[in-house]
Structure formats: structure tokens, C-alpha cells
Amino acid sequence: MKTVLLWFGCVFNLALIVSVISDDSCGQTDTGGAGWKWHVQLLHVEEAPAHAFQCSGTLLNKLFVASAAHCLYDLNGDPIDKSRLEIVLADGENRSIVRTFQPELFDVEGLSNDFVLIQLDREVLFNGLVAPICLPEPYTVLPQSVQTPMLDGTTLSVNEGYICLNDAKTLFGMIYMDAICLGQFDKTHTYHRTAGSGLYVEHRSRWHLVGIAMYGTGPTKAHIAYIGGFLLERHLNWTRSVMNHYSESIPLSEKNCQTYVRNSNLPFEEYHPIVHLVAAEQYPLRTICHGTLISPRYVLTTSRCALKTKSIFIHYGAEGSSDWFEAKDFSTSGSLALIALDHDAKENSSILSCLYSRVTPSSLNYTTRIAHMDSFVRLEVIRVQYRVDEPLKMQYYCSRYLYHGHFTSPGDALVVKDDGEPFYRVVGVLEDVLNCEPFDYFYERGKTVEVINVEKYLPWIENVVWGSK
Numbered sequence: 224m225k226t227v228l229l230w231f232g233c234v235f236n237l238a239l240i241v242s243v244i245s246d247d248s249c250g251q252t253d254t255g256g257a258g259w260k261w262h263v264q265l266l267h268v269e270e271a272p273a274h275a276f277q278c279s280g281t282l283l284n285k286l287f288v289a290s291a292a293h294c295l296y297d298l299n300g301d302p303i304d305k306s307r308l309e310i311v312l313a314d315g316e317n318r319s320i321v322r323t324f325q326p327e328l329f330d331v332e333g334l335s336n337d338f339v340l341i342q343l344d345r346e347v348l349f350n351g352l353v354a355p356i357c358l359p360e361p362y363t364v365l366p367q368s369v370q371t372p373m374l375d376g377t378t379l380s381v382n383e384g385y386i387c388l389n390d391a392k393t394l395f396g397m398i399y400m401d402a403i404c405l406g407q408f409d410k411t412h413t414y415h416r417t418a419g420s421g422l423y424v425e426h427r428s429r430w431h432l433v434g435i436a437m438y439g440t441g442p443t444k445a446h447i448a449y450i451g452g453f454l455l456e457r458h459l460n461w462t463r464s465v466m467n468h469y470s471e472s473i474p475l476s477e478k479n480c481q482t483y484v485r486n487s488n489l490p491f492e493e494y495h496p497i498v499h500l501v502a503a504e505q506y507p508l509r510t511i512c513h514g515t516l517i518s519p520r521y522v523l524t525t526s527r528c529a530l531k532t533k534s535i536f537i538h539y540g541a542e543g544s545s546d547w548f549e550a551k552d553f554s555t556s557g558s559l560a561l562i563a564l565d566h567d568a569k570e571n572s573s574i575l576s577c578l579y580s581r582v583t584p585s586s587l588n589y590t591t592r593i594a595h596m597d598s599f600v601r602l603e604v605i606r607v608q609y610r611v612d613e614p615l616k617m618q619y620y621c622s623r624y625l626y627h628g629h630f631t632s633p634g635d636a637l638v639v640k641d642d643g644e645p646f647y648r649v650v651g652v653l654e655d656v657l658n659c660e661p662f663d664y665f666y667e668r669g670k671t672v673e674v675i676n677v678e679k680y681l682p683w684i685e686n687v688v689w690g691s692k
Contacts, residue, residue: 248349250357250429260354261430262372263288264311265419267303277308279372281421281432282355285346287466290419291435291453292329292339300331305612310343314352319344322611324682326461328557335399337437338453340465356421358459359431369405370423373436373447379406391451401457403434406449412440415447422452461683468682475685479518480577484646488575497538497545500528500562500634512634515576515594515649519567521688523576524634525654525675529553529560537568544569556683558654558675579639579650579678591617591650594636607637607650607674615651615674621659631657637674649677 251260261282267275278294288310296302310318321344327336347353368378382390387404391397394408403422415438422434434454439447455462468474473481482488500512500522512528514535522535535548549565568574591607608616617637633655638647651674658670677684 248354250431251354252425252428252430258313259372259421259423260313260352261356261432262313262421265290265294266309266311267307268309269307277303278419279417279421279436280310280341280419281435282312282347282353283340283358283432283462284355284466284470285349286343286470288341288343289421289432289435289455289462290339290341291437292325292337293331293437294419295323295329295339296331310341312347312353314350316347316353318347324465326458338401338435338455338458340462342469356423357429357431358455358462359424359426359433360459368424369403369433370425370430371420371436371450373417373420373439373450379448379450381405387451390449394451401454403452403454404450405452406447408440408449412442412448415439415441415444417444417447422450460686464686465682468685474580474681475689476578476681477580479689480580480648483575483577486570488570488573497536498522499536500524500532501534501536502531510632513632513636514562514634515636515652516568516574517576517578517649517684518688519570519575520564522562522564523636523649523652523677523684524560524562525652526555526558526560527654528634529555529562532562535562535564537574539569539574554687556680559652559677559680559683561684561687576636576638577646577648578681578684579641579648580681591637591639592647593631593653594638594647594649605637607639609650609676609678612679613676615676616671617651617674618669618671619657620669621657651675651677 263280263282264276265278265280267277278290280288280290280294282288295305295308305320305323308320310320312318321342323342324340325336325338329336329339349355369381370378382404387402390404390408391399391402393410394414405422417439418435418437420436421432422436423430424433425431432455434452436450436452439450441448498514498516499510500514502511511531512524514522514524514528516537517523524532529550532550532553535550536545537548538545546568548568551563551565553560553562555561588606588608591605593605606618608618610616615637631653633653635653636649637651637653639650640646641648653674655672657672
């Protein structure tokens with residue numbers, strides 16, 4: 224059985240709160256008797272009793288709620304299907320969960336990275352009862368007074384870091400990063416799984432979200448004396464980038480794609496540019512991986528490929544020219560990486576690729592191709608199953624074409640045509656070569672592998688490549 228979900232972490236010292244108010248309605252201290260307008264509940268719609276309370280959360284804007292990642296799991300550590308969870312706003316209105324985002328994958332066994340952003344199925348209408356909270360800028364200082372709906376109007380003082388560390392060791396025998404703890408811990412008190420509530424501080428007549436409550440202890444559930452929580456400071460920029468991407472009618476990656484289309488910078492239909500990643504400037508056939516140029520300065524590939532890459536060789540195709548680049552640096556997020564080139568590639572050489580993007584996601588199946596070397600690998604059948612928040616599942620058949628040496632490489636892109644467009648969009652990236660055994664060729668057996676879902680990483684890609692604001 225998996226570990227029962229508890230959490231703790233390590234405390235940071237912070238500096239002055241400075242916030243940029245992006246919404247005039249956020250964090251208003253004059254609630255007019257309406258209570259915490261941004262406080263929401265997560266209900267389990269199929270638990271007994273019906274619509275049982277699962278967790279709490281905090282409304283950040285019209286589409287996003289912040290909560291604890293372990294709220295998406297049952298007590299055995301198994302994920303709960305999103306269709307079985309429901310968000311209830313302060314005015315009683317309900318919303319469904321479309322998708323979830325985590326800056327770092329929640330560790331069910333180690334219980335770290337316990338923070339999640341939840342995207343709602345439709346926008347919230349702000350009114351006298353419902354409004355968003357404000358987000359502070361990074362590197363903020365916590366006042367001694369922190370409010371949370373868990374305390375029902377009372378306050379607890381923020382503890383020093385060493386106190387949190389000692390309490391965590393007593394509770395769980397371990398310590399974690401990004402922690403905040405409030406109040407007085409008592410070994411005789413009982414543990415209460417009342418997770419997900421926001422931790423708020425007041426600044427310039429506005430309430431700001433600085434953390435997420437993970438659990439509480441106290442003599443009873445109605446009298447919480449101690450709270451352990453997750454400090455958001457390290458993930459505030461990430462949170463804004465995700466909200467900005469999915470709150471825009473046209474995401475930043477799509478705006479750049481439209482520019483590529485207007486300037487005829489996209490590859491020809493039957494041609495995909497050669498982007499070799501090599502361990503040093505050498506004969507380009509000694510390729511360790513491949514990549515995809517998504518801007519004049521950035522190559523998209525896998526994290527493992529980026530770690531080994533020293534140089535990049537790009538063949539521009541139709542004009543027959545090529546160029547060497549040094550890998551200036553790289554950024555990673557999970558299995559995906561972006562390598563920054565030491566100088567810009569030629570924009571007018573039909574080498575830039577658009578990314579697959581849907582603001583309103585839906586599950587679908589694609590028949591697709593793999594962009595490899597200077598052509599597409601022509602497998603008889605390549606089907607991709609796209610499911611929101613999940614890796615792509617790619618089905619392929621081992622054919623004579625593969626058998627005769629036209630193999631794939633780590634970093635190869637899966638590309639699709641969307642809505643009748645004449646060009647291909649990058650929807651996935653291969654982490655490994657396609658595995659075909661001799662008998663697979665003989666019987667032409669169907670095989671299925673998981674592929675990196677690029678769409679999941681779009682907010683991060685936009686922030687790194689185009690400086691999402």
C-alpha cells in the first residue's frame with residue numbers, strides 16, 4: 224500500500240511584499256460580510272455521503288484555483304479521476320475540473336511538491352460573493368499574522384524555520400523544502416486532513432495568497448492549534464505563466480506561429496529540417512539526438528539529450544546551406560528541454576516549427592508522422608492518442624521501412640496537421656528510439672509507447688523562449 228498522504232517542508236526567510244494588482248477586484252479586505260470570497264471547496268461527487276468534502280482551494284482568477292496536490296489522490300495514494308471532483312464557489316456555483324498543472328511532479332511516496340493549479344471548465348463570474356485573491360511578487364516577507372479559513376477568524380503566528388524543521392521531524396521523521404508552519408505543535412493533539420485552504424496575508428488593504436495549508440493539528444477538528452503548509456514563493460512566476468497562457472484568447476506560442484506562417488518560415492510539407500545534436504563539433508552523422516527549431520534561438524528536445532549536447536548542426540534544406548551552433552545553455556522541465564543557441568538561425572529558411580496548442584483541451588486521436596532527419600519516417604500507421612494531462616500514447620507497426628535502416632532517434636518530433644492546415648505542428652517528442660525486434664518486423668506487430676506531450680509544457684516553453692509576461 225502506498226504511504227498515507229501527509230506533508231511537510233522546510234521554511235524560507237522572505238523580504239517585503241510587493242504586489243502588482245492585475246485585477247481591481249482581487250483580495251479586497253472589505254468583504255461586506257461575505258467572508259473569504261476566494262475560498263472554494265473540492266467535493267468528491269461519488270463518495271458517500273454524496274458530494275463529500277475532499278479539500279479546499281483558493282480562486283486566483285476566472286479560470287484557476289490553487290490547492291494541495293495530494294487532494295487529487297485518495298488515502299491510498301491512488302489518483303482520483305478529475306470527473307469525480309467538483310469545485311464549489313463561495314456563492315454555491317459549481318465548476319468541473321478540465322486539467323491540472325504542477326510546477327514539480329507530486330511525489331506520492333516522498334510526499335514532496337504538494338502544490339497544484341486547477342483549471343476550471345468555464346470562467347467564474349465575479350460578484351458580491353465571489354472574487355479572486357491577489358498574488359504577491361516573489362521574494363516577499365511574511366508578516367507575523369497569517370489568516371486562513373481553517374482558523375475561522377482566529378490567527379496563528381508564523382514560526383521560525385528551525386521550529387518547523389523540528390516539528391516535521393517529530394511528525395513524519397523527515398523534512399521538506401517550501402514549508403511554512405503556524406501555531407504551537409503539541410504531540411497530544413490529533414492530526415486533521417483539512418488540506419488545500421489558502422494562507423493569506425494583508426498588505427495595502429489587499430489579501431495575498433502566500434501558501435497552501437496541508438494539514439492541521441489540534442485538540443479537535445474545530446480547534447486547530449497548528450498548521451503545516453506549502454510556501455508558494457518559489458513558484459509564483461510559474462503560476463503566473465500558466466494562468467497567462469490559458470487566460471489568453473490566443474496564446475503566445477500561437478501568436479509566434481502565425482508570424483512564422485505570414486513570413487513563410489515554416490518547413491515544406493514533405494520536408495523537415497535537419498537539427499542534429501552532437502557531443503562536439505564533428506561529422507554530423509555522429510548524432511546523439513535530434514531536435515526541433517521552434518524559434519530562431521531555441522531548439523526543443525529531451526532533457527537527457529540536452530545534458531549531452533555541446534554543438535548543434537542545422538541543415539537549411541532547400542537552399543543547401545548549413546550552420547554550426549554552440550549550445551549556449553539549456554532549460555529543462557520534466558522530460559523536455561530547450562537548448563539556447565549561441566546565435567540566431569536563419570529565419571527565412573523554412574526551418575521554424577509551430578507547436579500544437581488548444582486553449583480548451585479535449586481528448587482526441589490523431590494519425591500522425593515522425594519528423595526524423597531530413598524527411599518523415601513513413602511508417603504505415605502511426606496513431607497518437609491525446610488525453611489531457613497525460614503522456615501521448617503512440618501506436619506504430621514495425622515495417623520493412625524501419626528494418627532497412629530508417630530508424631528514429633531521441634528528440635524526434637511527432638507532428639500533426641490540425642484543422643486542415645497545410646503545415647505540421649509539433650505535438651510530441653520521442654524520448655527513445657522505436658523498439659522493433661526481428662519478429663515484430665516479420666509479423667508486423669503493433670506496438671505502443673508513451674511520448675512526451677508538448678502541449679502540457681506550453682506555459683514553460685513560452686516563458687523561456689518568448690518571455691511570457
